[in-house]
Amino acid sequence: MGFPRSKRPNRTRAVGYIRVSTDQQADRGLSLSAQRAKVRAYAKLHDIELVDILVDAGLSATTLERPGLQRALQMLRRREADAILVVALDRLTRSVHDLGLLLKKAFRDGRGELLSVNESIDTRSAAGRLLIHIIGSVAEWESSRIGERTSAAMRELKTQGRYTGGITKFGxxxxxxxxxxxxxxxxxxxxxxxxxxxxxxxxxxxxxxxxxxxxxxxxxxxxxxxxxxxxxxxxxxx
Known part of the structure; x- marks a missing residue:
């Protein structure tokens, strides 16, 4: 259910996103209720209009194909929200590669803002944009490094006459x-x-x-x- 819309002009509209993958996360302060409380408190403290809080319960961060996250990203694309607000970046994803994809597709060049409570990330500010640019660059570097290691490993297997997948080449x-x-x-x-x-x-x-x-x-x-x-x-x- 959505939250009442504010009539105050130029107020950032954020959609909260919370996630847990296991019951054990509740013991580390990551329960849905704890995340919901932190999201609301952050929004109130920074005068942010919280248009909704979307939930992915019992879903791992190993994939970006989660209903709640996809709905939040859709709200950004449709301009139904200006930002996504999370308690921590690992609520979005634990993958450096996937984080890089998110930053590139959803939070760069004015597409949308990212707010994270624990990491004090706020891309509405110059410092926040710089930080997210650094994080994105590191993610791209790590992705490239993984690709280079994979290519090197494949070349080494080929020199050993090892099968590397796909159709075997002619001969x-x-x-x-x-x-x-x-x-x-x-x-x-x-x-x-x-x-x-x-x-x-x-x-x-x-x-x-x-x-x-x-x-x-x-x-x-x-x-x-x-x-x-x-x-x-x-x-x-x-």
């Missing part, structure tokens, strides 16, 4: 252990021939036509298409 098949790749002689011969023709200066289309004439076939039993030939020629040998 190899997945071994009995489900981890290592083994060469397929027939396909390896086609790969070698395609690269040989490329070295002679033939285009991808010309290579595909030459392979078809020579009887080379893909895994489906059909002639290799130009795009398939391009991947075969350009992929590094495992």
């Amino acid at each position: 190899f098949e997945l071994g009995p252990d489900g981890q290592h790749l083994h060469p397929v002689p027939r396909e390896q011969a086609i790969v070698a021939r395609a690269r040989e023709l490329r070295a002679l200066g033939l285009t991808m289309r010309e290579i595909a036509l030459r392979l078809e004439v020579e009887g080379a076939r893909g895994r489906s039993g059909r002639p290799l298409r130009e795009g398939q030939v391009q991947r075969i020629v350009r992929e590094e040998a495992a």
Whole structure:
């Protein structure tokens, strides 16, 4: 149920968002009633119009797809509220990556304001905007760092001839252990021939036509298409 609207002009309208994932959180002062009380007290102290308090009870912060949170974000997009007010940032999410997404999509460039009681975050102020920019930059950096580590790990697996998921590239098949790749002689011969023709200066289309004439076939039993030939020629040998 919504709260009565204020007639006072230029007053920030905030939607409170509270969440608990387990009953044990009540023991740490994170019960729904405790969060609700803190949200109301903060709004009263800072003269904020609290238009509603949305709740996600018994839901983990491992995903942003929570009914209460999505409704709060929708209220920002529809200009039904100017800000989202939480007791702590971990009520929104515990993921650095997801926090970065939220900051980028919902709380930057005037899209909406973020107010957090415990962290003293108020993006209506210059200091608050600076702090949220720093937090967002750290989130982006962490996301990039994770991506770099993942890419490096995938490259290392490939150099070891390990399977990294998806369709095995032409010339190899997945071994009995489900981890290592083994060469397929027939396909390896086609790969070698395609690269040989490329070295002679033939285009991808010309290579595909030459392979078809020579009887080379893909895994489906059909002639290799130009795009398939391009991947075969350009992929590094495992």
